[in-house]
Amino acid sequence: xxxxxxxxxxxxxxxxxxxxxxxxxxxxxxxxxxxxxxxxxxxxxxxxxxxxxxxxxxxxxxxxxxxxxxxxxxxxxxxxxxxxxxxxxxxxxxxxxxxxxxxxxxxxxxxxxxxxxxxxxxxxxxxxxxxxxxxxxxxxxxx
Amino acid sequence: xxxxxxxxxxxxxxxxxxxxxxxxxxxxxxxxxxxxxxxxxxxxxxxxxxxxxxxxxxxxxxxxxxxxxxxxxxxxxxxxxxxxxxxxxxxxxxxxxxxxxxxxxxxxxxxxxxxxxxxxxxxxxxxxxxxxxxxxxxxxxxx
DNA sequence: TTAACTCTTTAGAAAGAGTCTATTTCCCAT
DNA sequence: ATGGGAAATAGACTCTTTCTAAAGAGTTAA
Numbered sequence: 077x078x079x080x081x082x083x084x085x086x087x088x089x090x091x092x093x094x095x096x097x098x099x100x101x102x103x104x105x106x107x108x109x110x111x112x113x114x115x116x117x118x119x120x121x122x123x124x125x126x127x128x129x130x131x132x133x134x135x136x137x138x139x140x141x142x143x144x145x146x147x148x149x150x151x152x153x154x155x156x157x158x159x160x161x162x163x164x165x166x167x168x169x170x171x172x173x174x175x176x177x178x179x180x181x182x183x184x185x186x187x188x189x190x191x192x193x194x195x196x197x198x199x200x201x202x203x204x205x206x207x208x209x210x211x212x213x214x215x216x217x218x219x
Numbered sequence: 220x221x222x223x224x225x226x227x228x229x230x231x232x233x234x235x236x237x238x239x240x241x242x243x244x245x246x247x248x249x250x251x252x253x254x255x256x257x258x259x260x261x262x263x264x265x266x267x268x269x270x271x272x273x274x275x276x277x278x279x280x281x282x283x284x285x286x287x288x289x290x291x292x293x294x295x296x297x298x299x300x301x302x303x304x305x306x307x308x309x310x311x312x313x314x315x316x317x318x319x320x321x322x323x324x325x326x327x328x329x330x331x332x333x334x335x336x337x338x339x340x341x342x343x344x345x346x347x348x349x350x351x352x353x354x355x356x357x358x359x360x361x362x
Numbered sequence: 363t364t365a366a367c368t369c370t371t372t373a374g375a376a377a378g379a380g381t382c383t384a385t386t387t388c389c390c391a392t
Numbered sequence: 393a394t395g396g397g398a399a400a401t402a403g404a405c406t407c408t409t410t411c412t413a414a415a416g417a418g419t420t421a422a
């Protein structure tokens with residue numbers, strides 16, 4: 077289903093750009109995530125990577141996704157109380173979340189803008205803004 | 220710390236308004252939640268309720284919070300990957316979430332408006348819109 | 363080539379939130 | 393009082409995520 081990967085060379089380049097030591101496991105995970113812009117849970121990453129032949133442990137998947145998030149290579153999306161999604165599209169954008177089928181999809185950035193940024197609580201700095209539009213109903217599977 | 224409760228009469232009234240059978244356990248949980256507008260996790264509810272003398276089991280806390288959410292008495296807030304918060308303020312509003320200390324606070328609704336609602340995915344209906352502004356840094360404890 | 367060192371990966375145990383199940387308790391109408 | 397349905401309970405269980413202690417890989421220095 078999801079078997080095409082980004083090229084190894086490109087994955088390595090992306091890792092090095094962010095000062096991430098390009099180990100075998102990190103390269104394979106990057107190849108998977110950056111095959112195309114998408115949202116994956118840790119479990120999905122684990123399953124897909126293992127299909128690709130390279131052995132990667134569960135702990136390494138979690139470590140690697142956390143590292144990628146910390147280095148800005150992917151973005152964590154918190155919408156489903158049961159698991160974290162990792163988004164390989166780091167261009168600023170927001171999400172639809174279908175509460176019936178758990179499907180997460182992007183909102184075109186142009187079609188959603190905040191009118192103004194409210195005053196932040198004292199002593200805090202902005203980290204990011206997440207807009208989640210929750211929808212119900214069986215949407216078509218994405219192409 | 221958090222020992223004042225809403226009155227029993229008021230709690231019963233709120234439950235009945237939403238067609239919820241006002242049992243002992245549900246009343247105590249409602250008294251706790253509606254003492255003031257606030258955000259609580261299931262675990263916090265469990266601990267606070269047990270302090271108040273009435274015995275309530277963990278399962279009942281989870282069942283009750285789900286029921287309250289389903290009936291529109293509270294709103295689930297998904298911001299922290301490790302737990303769900305229940306918000307007893309159901310007036311439409313959005314949230315600041317401090318990623319350093321886990322503190323959740325309300326955004327004055329007037330200060331944050333979306334410019335336009337994007338087109339929803341085919342076959343879906345709107346369920347709700349959540350805006351979360353993530354901040355960093357040690358904010359002062361709330362009064 | 364080996365030795366020393368650091369960084370990464372690993373299996374499996376453990377933590378923590380939330381759910382489930384089978385049983386008991388509660389409450390009310392008869 | 394009693395029969396019945398709704399609610400509550402203890403505790404086992406599931407699932408995601410984190411931790412731990414040990415093994416492996418890669419690099420440099422001699």
